[in-house]
Amino acid sequence: MGRLYTIHPNQHECFFLRLLLVNVPGPTSFEYLRTVNGTIRDTYISTCQALNLLENNKHWDNCINDTCETSTPSQIHALFGVILITCSPSAPTELWEKYKSKMAEDILHRKLLET
Structure with missing residues (x-):
């Protein structure tokens, strides 16, 4: 992979996609990135939450x-x-x-x- 640019958190989809790209080892597809414990999540943010990559409320x-x-x-x-x-x-x-x-x-x- 090439360079990953910095993304502001207000650009939600891009920010959470970048967060997954940095933390999920060996991604092969966007679907693979959204998969947690065999379940494909609907959004990148829900995937990040399931992987405990985000601060909770x-x-x-x-x-x-x-x-x-x-x-x-x-x-x-x-x-x-x-x-x-x-x-x-x-x-x-x-x-x-x-x-x-x-x-x-x-x-x-x-x-x-x-x-």
């Missing part, structure tokens, strides 16, 4: 959970936005699903005051 989960204890809902969803934009969590939908009620409490409260 535990750090971000702990961060948001701690914030929920001491902060307002608007501060919680501001933090969530910062994490999404600057930190590229591996499974942002899981974080959203877990903490959406905490982030939306102020919206519900405002709606109740309006009625």
Whole structure:
């Protein structure tokens, strides 16, 4: 193989493909790259997650959970936005699903005051 160029993490498909090319020994095809324990994964990111090549969301989960204890809902969803934009969590939908009620409490409260 020739040269592998540096790729920014925001270029998701290329970034995860490059990560696999660097870590999977002797790849013979794109399908081979997406195969983990005999199962062909649908995406490069899910393959990287299955191979534990990516940071998991535990750090971000702990961060948001701690914030929920001491902060307002608007501060919680501001933090969530910062994490999404600057930190590229591996499974942002899981974080959203877990903490959406905490982030939306102020919206519900405002709606109740309006009625």
